[in-house]
Amino acid sequence: MILVTGASGNVGKAVLQEVAKSRAKHRAMYRSTVEATKAPPGTETVIADFAKKDTLLTVLRNVDSVYLVCSPIPQLVELESNMVDACVAAGVNQVVLNSAMGAGDYDKSFPSWHRKVEDKLKSTRLSYTILRPNSFHQNVVAFFAPSIRTQGVFYSSMDAARVSFLDVRDIAVVAAKALAGGEHAGKTYELNGPEASSYAEVAEKISKQVGSAVQYVDIPMEAQRKAMLEQGMPEWQVTALLQLQEYYTGGKGGSVDGLLQRLLGRAPITMDQFLAEFADEFRGQAANA
Ligand SMILES: NC(=O)c1ccc[n+]([C@@H]2O[C@H](COP(=O)([O-])OP(=O)(O)OC[C@H]3O[C@@H](n4cnc5c(N)ncnc54)[C@H](OP(=O)(O)O)[C@@H]3O)[C@@H](O)[C@H]2O)c1
Incomplete structure (x- = not known):
């Protein structure tokens, strides 16, 4: 079972579309019941909030892989860390973390927040794939x-x-592949257009x-x-x-390199x-x- 968080957001919605297309067993997490009604047909939906730790274990019941994303807000570190803790407690296997370009070498702004969550995730026993996308189309x-x-x-x-702008729909394809773990486990992908x-x-x-x-x-x-x-x-x-x-x-x-194309198996x-x-x-x- 795959859990897609942030399913109402730009990237999360695109990831959910990809996962739903793959027909893998999946669940989408929303905060808003109104947004949850927009999930693709066949998607199980759950309402939860990273800030409410007691809601997270239920959401993760029987879940093997999680796509983790949060809005770019200062609370992101605490909110995503709560989810990482919950993933450990729930026995999740693989987490695909939506980070950002610059998390590897920029200690300011959004990249520095994402880096803290990356480090937290790496300190656990969880298998992970980290996506560090450049700016979205x-x-x-x-x-x-x-x-x-x-x-x-x-x-x-x-x-x-x-x-090097890239499309959230291409990030989503990579995320959906990484949710299966395998060759993507333990990898950090810098994604450029x-x-x-x-x-x-x-x-x-x-x-x-x-x-x-x-x-x-x-x-x-x-x-x-x-x-x-x-x-x-x-x-x-x-x-x-x-x-x-x-x-x-x-x-x-x-930066322009061939990584995104290789991961997609087609031109971005x-x-x-x-x-x-x-x-x-x-x-x-x-x-x-
Ligand atoms: N924009 C770029 O070019 C770019 C480039 C690289 C990386 N990034 C990173 O990509 C990430 C996602 O960007 P985005 O544009 O997809 O963001 P977004 O549209 O704001 O989506 C964020 C998602 O997180 C959910 N969320 C926020 N707070 C939550 C909470 N307390 N509990 C549960 N869910 C919560 C939101 O749900 P609600 O709808 O309920 O608020 C929404 O579904 C950001 O972290 C950003 O730093 C962005």
């Missing part, structure tokens, strides 16, 4: 599409830093797929901080995002393919009228 819709729809522009302070692009190049790609001019505007980091705070983002999140950007502007996010989804599929997300009201 889906971030381009989540973070850039709103201002592109209204102004044809997106802003950041990434300068010419390159990012098939090409590295600067934000200016991403803007060109969006323009091409959407059919109207889209521009990337580089702004000073302090201006980006101010804008994010004015949008109502909490200070911890703004700081973590800007520190992560420093990792990229330091040249760390643009490219940014162009992703943008062609989701072009409508970037079209403004005028275009949709």
Whole structure:
């Protein structure tokens, strides 16, 4: 039995789709009963919360493998650690941990939080596979599409830093394979996309797929901080995002290697393919009228 946690989230939902497709016996964990109704047909659903330790053992009954993911919040270390403890207590065999690029060498921001959970997991008797993905294609819709729809522009302070974006659906394929353990047990996979692009190049790609001019505007980091705070983002999140950007502007996010392709057994989804599929997300009201 496989347990997929974070089944309402970006990666967890994609992992659940993959696991459900494989017809393996599985269960999906949600916090919200409303979200649980969206599970694929044939999926057993459970309601639990990493913060409520007493809910976790029941969820793990008869479970052999767990896909573990949590939102990128400061409590992630404690929350995922609770689940790791519960996996040990419940006799789980294999845990696939969704970590992040940078967990191996960056002691700030989200990567440093993920590293703490990686270390915790490795200190147990559990078999594990750690996934350290680069930035998701889906971030381009989540973070850039709103201002592109209204102004044809997106802003950041990434300068010419390159990012090897990858698709959460490809991460999910790797996660589903790793849940079986086997050759993936004990491995840490740094997952990068098939090409590295600067934000200016991403803007060109969006323009091409959407059919109207889209521009990337580089702004000073302090201006980006101010804008994010004015949008109502909490200070911890703004700081973590800007520190992560420093990792990229330091040249760390643009690796391209064949690992993802080898793990998938096919070519990864490219940014162009992703943008062609989701072009409508970037079209403004005028275009949709
Ligand atoms: N975005 C990127 O480019 C990127 C790159 C590399 C790594 N990552 C890492 O990938 C991870 C997942 O990202 P994502 O975009 O999929 O996040 P997400 O959409 O926020 O999904 C997180 C999932 O965790 C669940 N969750 C949160 N708190 C929980 C709790 N107390 N108990 C049980 N479940 C809880 C959420 O459930 P609810 O719906 O109930 O909140 C949701 O299903 C993050 O840790 C992030 O650091 C992201």
